[in-house]
Amino acid sequence: MKKIDQTRQWLTKNLSLLRCPKCGRAFVTVLDYSLACQQGHVWNLNKKRFCLFS
Numbered sequence: 001m002k003k004i005d006q007t008r009q010w011l012t013k014n015l016s017l018l019r020c021p022k023c024g025r026a027f028v029t030v031l032d033y034s035l036a037c038q039q040g041h042v043w044n045l046n047k048k049r050f051c052l053f054s
């Protein structure tokens with residue numbers, strides 16, 4: 001399993017624990033390798049600047 005897939009699996013399990021770094025709202029879905037929040041901000045997991053806890 002690729003690291004990105006492990007990350008994605010973890011995110012799917014823990015989605016409710018995370019908040020969008022931009023607007024602070026909860027994420028609603030995992031789209032392929034991206035997360036989308038309630039405001040429609042999309043965070044690509046492949047980008048190094050993506051930070052789960054910022």
Ligand SMILES: [Zn+2]
Pocket residue numbers: 020021022023024025037038039040041
């Ligand atoms: Zn947002």
